[in-house]
Amino acid sequence: MKRAIVLAIVATVSQAMIAFAGPEVPSKAVIAPPPPPPASYFRPDEFDIGAFASWMDFTATHNVTNGSILGWGGGLDFTFWFPWKYAGVRFQGAGFDISGHGNQRTETVVVPGFRPVTVTGGGGSFPIGEINADALLRLPLDDFWPNVHLAPYVFGGFGGLFAGNPGEGHSVNETFTVTNNATGETHVVTFTGRRINGLRNAIGTDRVLGRIGGGLEYRFTPHIGIFTEAAYVIPNGASNNFVQWNFIGLRYAF
Numbered sequence: 001m002k003r004a005i006v007l008a009i010v011a012t013v014s015q016a017m018i019a020f021a022g023p024e025v026p027s028k029a030v031i032a033p034p035p036p037p038p039a040s041y042f043r044p045d046e047f048d049i050g051a052f053a054s055w056m057d058f059t060a061t062h063n064v065t066n067g068s069i070l071g072w073g074g075g076l077d078f079t080f081w082f083p084w085k086y087a088g089v090r091f092q093g094a095g096f097d098i099s100g101h102g103n104q105r106t107e108t109v110v111v112p113g114f115r116p117v118t119v120t121g122g123g124g125s126f127p128i129g130e131i132n133a134d135a136l137l138r139l140p141l142d143d144f145w146p147n148v149h150l151a152p153y154v155f156g157g158f159g160g161l162f163a164g165n166p167g168e169g170h171s172v173n174e175t176f177t178v179t180n181n182a183t184g185e186t187h188v189v190t191f192t193g194r195r196i197n198g199l200r201n202a203i204g205t206d207r208v209l210g211r212i213g214g215g216l217e218y219r220f221t222p223h224i225g226i227f228t229e230a231a232y233v234i235p236n237g238a239s240n241n242f243v244q245w246n247f248i249g250l251r252y253a254f
Contacts, residue, residue: 041219042140044085052249071096099125132159207235
């Protein structure tokens, strides 16, 4: 009997202790994981199409004393970025109109014993085409600073220049009437020679080239961006290197 009473008292006290202890406290609080960082706008396995205006400057490497040698034009490029999104390859083509050595010039031709005659030329322009294949490396800054969708890049490659008609022709064949200053005697004289366009003479017809350069691309969305870039171009041969700047570039990334 006494044993039953003791067990009843122990059971009652245990229930009372549980009631006063309150609800069970978890051993460790659950912390929600932080949200993932914003995705980069520069993705692996991209295929990009770009269009740009372009400018060439041959002045610095051609010892120009009368004006400058410049080319204006534009082109397209097609780029594929590898699964490792920091490297890619590109094909680029552009066309230019080249003008150089300032305005039209007049040269005096002196024939001993005869009155001098003049020949006018220069100041013309001619078309030129350019194609390039490049390897590229880029560094998307939004991998490190979210929402800074800017990527500097460098490139290097090879290609070719394809020169068209220089405008003033390779040769000249002109007939003049010259007068002997002493006797007044006149003769019809034909001058045969070659007009020289300084730039065309340096480039020739077609040239293989190498080039190195760098640029910046900014993305408004993962698909739409703008870019600008500059390259130092080295055609084979001497004294014909030039600088090329591709600007106002628009790019669409698939």
